[in-house]
Amino acid sequence: MPVDATLVGREHPAPAPLEVTPERVAVFARAVGQPAEPVPATFPIVLAFEAMQAFLDAEQVDLHRIVHGEQRFAYERPLRVGDVLSAVMTVTGVRSLGAADVVATACEIRDAGGDLVCTGRATLVHGAGQ
Amino acid sequence: MRAGDVLPEQVFTVTRADLVAYAHASGDHNPIHQDEEVARSVGLPGVIAHGMYTLALVGRAVRDWTDAAEVVELGAKFTAPVVVPADGGVDVVVSGTVKDVTADGLVTLALNATCGGQKVLGMPRAVVRQAVAGA
Numbered sequence: 001m002p003v004d005a006t007l008v009g010r011e012h013p014a015p016a017p018l019e020v021t022p023e024r025v026a027v028f029a030r031a032v033g034q035p036a037e038p039v040p041a042t043f044p045i046v047l048a049f050e051a052m053q054a055f056l057d058a059e060q061v062d063l064h065r066i067v068h069g070e071q072r073f074a075y076e077r078p079l080r081v082g083d084v085l086s087a088v089m090t091v092t093g094v095r096s097l098g099a100a101d102v103v104a105t106a107c108e109i110r111d112a113g114g115d116l117v118c119t120g121r122a123t124l125v126h127g128a129g130q
Numbered sequence: 131m132r133a134g135d136v137l138p139e140q141v142f143t144v145t146r147a148d149l150v151a152y153a154h155a156s157g158d159h160n161p162i163h164q165d166e167e168v169a170r171s172v173g174l175p176g177v178i179a180h181g182m183y184t185l186a187l188v189g190r191a192v193r194d195w196t197d198a199a200e201v202v203e204l205g206a207k208f209t210a211p212v213v214v215p216a217d218g219g220v221d222v223v224v225s226g227t228v229k230d231v232t233a234d235g236l237v238t239l240a241l242n243a244t245c246g247g248q249k250v251l252g253m254p255r256a257v258v259r260q261a262v263a264g265a
Contacts, residue, residue, distance in 0.1 A: 067208070
């Protein structure tokens with residue numbers, strides 16, 4: 001994946017909405033070692049990751065060549081069990097960092113009513129050390 | 131919480147089994163978090179924790195420190211890998227101070243996360259909303 005300015009602005013939706021079920025939250029909360037209530041703050045990565053994977057598939061990039069460089073979430077409201085969330089990831093920038101390419105992304109996560117729940121900003125580092 | 135408050139350091143031991151559980155829970159099955167050979171093939175020093183697992187540990191510390199206050203912002207750069215050995219585990223140490231408290235109850239935490247004495251997160255930051263007395 002060469003640094004390619006044409007990536008910027010492309011939108012990559014997660015393939016399907018994610019229902020925030022008690023079971024899903026319980027598995028996540030157990031894995032990060034905290035109670036399921038309130039929903040762990042980093043839970044939206046489940047959906048953001050699916051959108052990122054859609055991007056990698058579209059660009060034919062192997063996941064194992066990607067390292068997560070940065071992740072920041074800003075929340076409009078807490079996530080709640082029962083939410084049905086959708087995500088669209090947009091590439092906001094590409095740059096070179098030594099031998100690696102750095103792709104900056106923004107992922108908007110919205111509820112079933114279309115209201116913004118949270119925004120995830122991430123960088124994906126491709127090809128470092130290779 | 132008041133600006134300047136020092137929050138009690140929290141130590142989390144991370145094992146390969148934790149990474150397997152996190153991969154399952156998060157959907158991130160990147161083999162660099164499971165497979166030594168794949169990790170080394172892409173230039174990593176060994177199997178590394180998901181950056182988001184480390185950030186989740188920070189979230190866990192924030193939850194404890196703030197009595198599960200509503201999180202408004204949480205994020206960090208993943209500046210150094212947390213290398214997780216096949217046997218035993220590795221400790222991630224999370225510390226923090228209260229940097230700022232606004233009149234409407236937004237609390238900004240300055241955070242630090244280290245592994246083996248080395249910082250693993252860049253500019254880690256959390257903002258939570260605490261109940262305002264009398265509100």
